[in-house]
Amino acid sequence: xxxxxxxxxxxxxxxxxxxxxxxxxxxxxxxxxxxxxxxxxxxxxxxxxxxxxxxxxxxxxxxxxxxxxxxxxxxxxxxxxxxxxxxxxxxxxxxxxxxxxxxxxxxxxxxxxxxxxxxxxxxxxxxxxxxxxxxxxxxxxxxxxxxxxxxxxxxxxxxxxxxxxxxxxxxxxxxxxxxxxxxxxxxxxxxxxxxxxxxxxxxxxx
Amino acid sequence: xxxxxxxxxxxxxxxxxxxxxxxxxxxxxxxxxxxxxxxxxxxxxxxxxxxxxxxxxxxxxxxxxxxxxxxxxxxxxxxxxxxxxxxxxxxxxxxxxxxxxxxxxxxxxxxxxxxxxxxxxxxxxxxxxxxxxxxxxxxxxxxxxxxxxxxxxxxxx
Numbered sequence: 001x002x003x004x005x006x007x008x009x010x011x012x013x014x015x016x017x018x019x020x021x022x023x024x025x026x027x028x029x030x031x032x033x034x035x036x037x038x039x040x041x042x043x044x045x046x047x048x049x050x051x052x053x054x055x056x057x058x059x060x061x062x063x064x065x066x067x068x069x070x071x072x073x074x075x076x077x078x079x080x081x082x083x084x085x086x087x088x089x090x091x092x093x094x095x096x097x098x099x100x101x102x103x104x105x106x107x108x109x110x111x112x113x114x115x116x117x118x119x120x121x122x123x124x125x126x127x128x129x130x131x132x133x134x135x136x137x138x139x140x141x142x143x144x145x146x147x148x149x150x151x152x153x154x155x156x157x158x159x160x161x162x163x164x165x166x167x168x169x170x171x172x173x174x175x176x177x178x179x180x181x182x183x184x185x186x187x188x189x190x191x192x193x194x195x196x197x198x199x200x201x202x203x204x205x206x
Numbered sequence: 207x208x209x210x211x212x213x214x215x216x217x218x219x220x221x222x223x224x225x226x227x228x229x230x231x232x233x234x235x236x237x238x239x240x241x242x243x244x245x246x247x248x249x250x251x252x253x254x255x256x257x258x259x260x261x262x263x264x265x266x267x268x269x270x271x272x273x274x275x276x277x278x279x280x281x282x283x284x285x286x287x288x289x290x291x292x293x294x295x296x297x298x299x300x301x302x303x304x305x306x307x308x309x310x311x312x313x314x315x316x317x318x319x320x321x322x323x324x325x326x327x328x329x330x331x332x333x334x335x336x337x338x339x340x341x342x343x344x345x346x347x348x349x350x351x352x353x354x355x356x357x358x359x360x361x362x363x
Contacts, residue, residue: 016270036263112259159215
């Protein structure tokens with residue numbers, strides 16, 4: 001990025017190749033209602049902005065988190081513009097459907113649409129955070145840098161996003177009966193309920 | 207005892223591999239007794255499978271080339287604001303101190319002149335005040351102009 005700041009186009013091309021996937025994916029998932037073409041157009045805007053402001057880039061920020069920060073702002077501006085024009089982007093509906101897995105059956109396509117709708121219903125910060133974590137695999141420190149919040153806030157945003165998604169999606173479909181990734185004590189399986197009670201502590205000793 | 211909300215936040219962090227053992231140990235004590243939080247742990251872990259159902263497109267071949275084709279021939283020079291930020295970045299304390307000294311100096315000059323108005327030589331002081339006021343104004347203008355020239359050397363006039 002520093003080389004790009006000196007006008008090195010080759011270095012900038014390498015940078016685009018390295019990060020284009022993450023930027024396009026973030027915009028596509030964050031906006032939720034746009035097709036591939038719009039996501040790519042907006043990603044192009046992100047890289048153009050990166051080029052024009054490359055001189056002011058400071059190496060203390062990771063390039064990817066900086067680009068994703070630009071991507072988030074670009075996506076928000078795009079959505080604001082869409083709202084001002086009072087148009088609902090219905091473009092590329094077929095393309096969006098085609099973005100699903102090729103071998104996906106009708107049931108899982110329907111489920112994917114539900115999940116997409118649930119993600120789209122999240123508040124901006126929660127949505128951005130779950131995308132950065134789950135789909136792009138960023139560490140909490142990098143998410144904090146991208147979002148301009150503390151690590152504790154990232155933790156809280158992810159919890160709230162997961163809680164909302166869990167509630168809006170209902171009980172997850174079980175492809176297998178494998179144990180959850182967290183080492184929850186055994187016996188959780190038969191206790192699972194659609195409405196999970198809060199503070200339903202069976203016996204309070206401490 | 208940790209409350210459910212706090213424990214669920216810890217479970218979420220644990221799923222991401224971002225929780226240290228000390229905090230997780232505290233959460234497991236709660237989990238052993240709370241079926242609601244156990245169910246949350248189960249469902250949150252399975253949520254990942256549901257999220258993976260939503261796919262996103264890859265970049266089309268030639269994306270980088272299309273971006274490069276749109277780049278201006280030369281990178282634009284930094285804007286005035288960017289240059290101002292660049293100038294202020296290395297020496298925020300120095301700039302702050304200079305601004306403070308400028309303010310204190312002007313206030314001292316004006317205050318000192320005003321204080322003399324209460325004396326017997328009011329008329330004389332009035333003249334001094336006017337001179338001091340003029341001097342302060344000229345000094346302030348010169349200092350501001352000097353600062354602005356340093357910040358924006360390319361600007362004419």
